[in-house]
Amino acid sequence: MSDQNEIQSGAGLSNRWLVGLLAALLPLGTVAWALDLPRRAGLLVYPETFGGVMLAVAIALVYLAVPAGEGRRRSHAPWYDVILAAIGFVVCIFLAIQFPQLSIASVKTPLGLLTAALVIPLLLEGARRTAGLPIVLVAVGFLALGLMAHLLPSPLTGRNVSVQSLGWYLAWNNSAILGTPTMVVVTVVVAFVFFGQALFMSGGAGFFTDISLALMGRYRGGQAKIAIIASALFGTISGSTVANIVSTGVVTIPMMKRAGYRAHVAGAVESVASTGGQLMPPVMGVAAFLIAEFLQMPYGAIALAALIPSVIYFAALFIQVDLEAARHGITRVAESDIPRARAVLKAGWYIPIPFAILITCIFWLNVPLDLAALYATVAVIVSGVLFGYNGQRIDLRKLWDILTKTGIGLLDILMIAPLAGIVIGVLNISGLSFTLALSLVAMAGGSVLALLFLTGAVSIVLGMGMPTVGVYILLATLVAPALMQVGIDPLAAHLFIFYYGMLSMITPPVAIGAFAAASISGANPMRTGFTSMRFGWAAFVIPFLFVYSPSLLMQGGLVETVLDVATALAAVWLIAAGFTGFSLRLISRPQRFVYGLAGLCLLLPVGMLDWSHIANLVGVIAGVGLLAFDLIRRKNTPIVQESLS
Numbered sequence: 001m002s003d004q005n006e007i008q009s010g011a012g013l014s015n016r017w018l019v020g021l022l023a024a025l026l027p028l029g030t031v032a033w034a035l036d037l038p039r040r041a042g043l044l045v046y047p048e049t050f051g052g053v054m055l056a057v058a059i060a061l062v063y064l065a066v067p068a069g070e071g072r073r074r075s076h077a078p079w080y081d082v083i084l085a086a087i088g089f090v091v092c093i094f095l096a097i098q099f100p101q102l103s104i105a106s107v108k109t110p111l112g113l114l115t116a117a118l119v120i121p122l123l124l125e126g127a128r129r130t131a132g133l134p135i136v137l138v139a140v141g142f143l144a145l146g147l148m149a150h151l152l153p154s155p156l157t158g159r160n161v162s163v164q165s166l167g168w169y170l171a172w173n174n175s176a177i178l179g180t181p182t183m184v185v186v187t188v189v190v191a192f193v194f195f196g197q198a199l200f201m202s203g204g205a206g207f208f209t210d211i212s213l214a215l216m217g218r219y220r221g222g223q224a225k226i227a228i229i230a231s232a233l234f235g236t237i238s239g240s241t242v243a244n245i246v247s248t249g250v251v252t253i254p255m256m257k258r259a260g261y262r263a264h265v266a267g268a269v270e271s272v273a274s275t276g277g278q279l280m281p282p283v284m285g286v287a288a289f290l291i292a293e294f295l296q297m298p299y300g301a302i303a304l305a306a307l308i309p310s311v312i313y314f315a316a317l318f319i320q321v322d323l324e325a326a327r328h329g330i331t332r333v334a335e336s337d338i339p340r341a342r343a344v345l346k347a348g349w350y351i352p353i354p355f356a357i358l359i360t361c362i363f364w365l366n367v368p369l370d371l372a373a374l375y376a377t378v379a380v381i382v383s384g385v386l387f388g389y390n391g392q393r394i395d396l397r398k399l400w401d402i403l404t405k406t407g408i409g410l411l412d413i414l415m416i417a418p419l420a421g422i423v424i425g426v427l428n429i430s431g432l433s434f435t436l437a438l439s440l441v442a443m444a445g446g447s448v449l450a451l452l453f454l455t456g457a458v459s460i461v462l463g464m465g466m467p468t469v470g471v472y473i474l475l476a477t478l479v480a481p482a483l484m485q486v487g488i489d490p491l492a493a494h495l496f497i498f499y500y501g502m503l504s505m506i507t508p509p510v511a512i513g514a515f516a517a518a519s520i521s522g523a524n525p526m527r528t529g530f531t532s533m534r535f536g537w538a539a540f541v542i543p544f545l546f547v548y549s550p551s552l553l554m555q556g557g558l559v560e561t562v563l564d565v566a567t568a569l570a571a572v573w574l575i576a577a578g579f580t581g582f583s584l585r586l587i588s589r590p591q592r593f594v595y596g597l598a599g600l601c602l603l604l605p606v607g608m609l610d611w612s613h614i615a616n617l618v619g620v621i622a623g624v625g626l627l628a629f630d631l632i633r634r635k636n637t638p639i640v641q642e643s644l645s
Helices: 004-010 016-034 047-067 079-102 109-132 133-147 163-174 179-201 204-216 222-235 239-257 263-277 284-295 299-328 342-349 352-363 368-384 396-409 411-430 432-445 448-463 468-477 480-485 490-505 512-521 525-535 537-548 558-580 590-604 613-636
Strands: none
Touching: 004 222, 016 047, 016 179, 016 368, 047 079, 047 109, 047 179, 047 411, 079 109, 109 133, 109 163, 109 204, 109 222, 109 352, 109 411, 133 163, 133 468, 163 179, 179 284, 179 342, 179 368, 179 396, 179 411, 179 468, 204 222, 204 239, 222 239, 222 263, 222 299, 222 342, 222 448, 222 512, 222 613, 239 342, 239 512, 239 525, 263 490, 263 512, 263 537, 284 468, 284 490, 299 490, 299 537, 299 558, 342 537, 352 368, 352 468, 352 480, 352 613, 368 396, 396 411, 396 490, 396 558, 411 432, 411 468, 432 448, 432 613, 448 468, 448 480, 448 490, 448 537, 468 480, 468 490, 468 613, 512 525, 525 537, 537 558, 558 590, 558 613
16 A cells, blocks of 8 residues: 555645545445445435546546655645646546546547547556555556557467557547456445454554464564564455555564564564565455455355465475574564463454454355445444454544545555556457467477466566556466466466466565565575575465365365365474574584475475476475484583574
């Protein structure tokens, strides 16, 4: 999400009331839509009309609240931003009102073309201000690509599209600016961000940190384990890796440094844990809702399928920090700093209730997602009014803050979604969506494994510098079709590109998650990024596992699923021991190599290679032998920790 404090400070005294009003209108508009208030009032409102109105509010808010230059401060919005806000509002309202007529018009009208000519650059500049330059460059590149598609060499050659036809299609077709990404954001995503903001403002983040401290503080390396648990819990409501790092990392990173973790290691652990928060159901960086829309599958099925891979991801990180603590002799948190679990649960016993309501509504009662999130939000607000964790009760002023901060925090997503629609629209009208998929398959030579490696690399590169939603939408449009063309299950294909898109957060040279953590820890950003890759190695492997082992996506029998999960966890432990240099004791470099090799053999999915069964058997035998050898050696020699210096 956008940095709320920076944006709010950009809104000066003279326009603060207008900024607050526009920001509050965004969640209130979604509430009205979820409750079907327009129909109850006798109004027939098309979904695209609602999307256009929400876009009008968002684009006006961007130009009034977000300065054009980074770090700028102002006492009021400059005249040019006021004009741009007014133009954006009027143009999007016209788009909303006229969409039902002009979307089916046989003749391009001058006003319709003018609308397209204005709304596209306004959205590009709005996205630059809120989400950064990378996604704008991607969108501009695709606009140029759409106009030159007919000049590309075969097999990439697309249709010849004129400037007028492209602009009209992007503005007035329901698969472009007001397409699926925008509609999902203005309905479902806004509702869940509202829920997360209400939970945060009523003390939810503090509860997650305290319960993590109470549960993990008494174990070796508890400081890092607290960071993992807190980030996983906060990730269930956060839509941003960076927001997760900033919210939990300011507590956990200094705690890890005081315990003896080196600064770059502390930053890496927090960045990997916070990235994993985006992979953890139910919210999954709000991409889960988009996956459900792209695949036309129930959201509950997406969340269930993503559960086991996310558990393996966090288990790998948890095991690695545990072994790291054992190797370096990092002990538990001081007793005086650990709250009692009973006291934490007594103070925040009601915080899990909204989650229970949310899960019950989605998985058992089949309540629409936006309405389910609204019910959960009401539960948060009621409990916040009555209780409030550690005195953080919700009153009318705080309720207004929740509404306005929700609106401000949504600005980057509300600008990214239409740009994603522009990319989708360009690919559709030019025919490039089909030719790009064919080209990727051809480059891989028809090999599924080669295509997976190729798409993984492309996903990391395309995802650099972009937030979760933008990464997923771009990859779902460009890369996922190629995977499905070679027979990969659609759900596995979309989760594959989602995982690899998220890996850009911890993969240099543009690892924005690792760099955000490094700014808190005071470590070198690039060193933190490479250390993050070491701690997050499992995320590079897990997508291959669930592509070849559908049981990890809960698409197999119970026995098969349990066996595959157990095998994966055992392999993760062996590889983590090899990376860390500690199993049951300190191990030498040759032993580390053998541990890693045994883990890789055990990790190979049965369907990946013809000899995978043999490799799995070798991994089991080698793993058991290594552990037995180390157990005997540990009985005969004392454990010695390696110095941190």
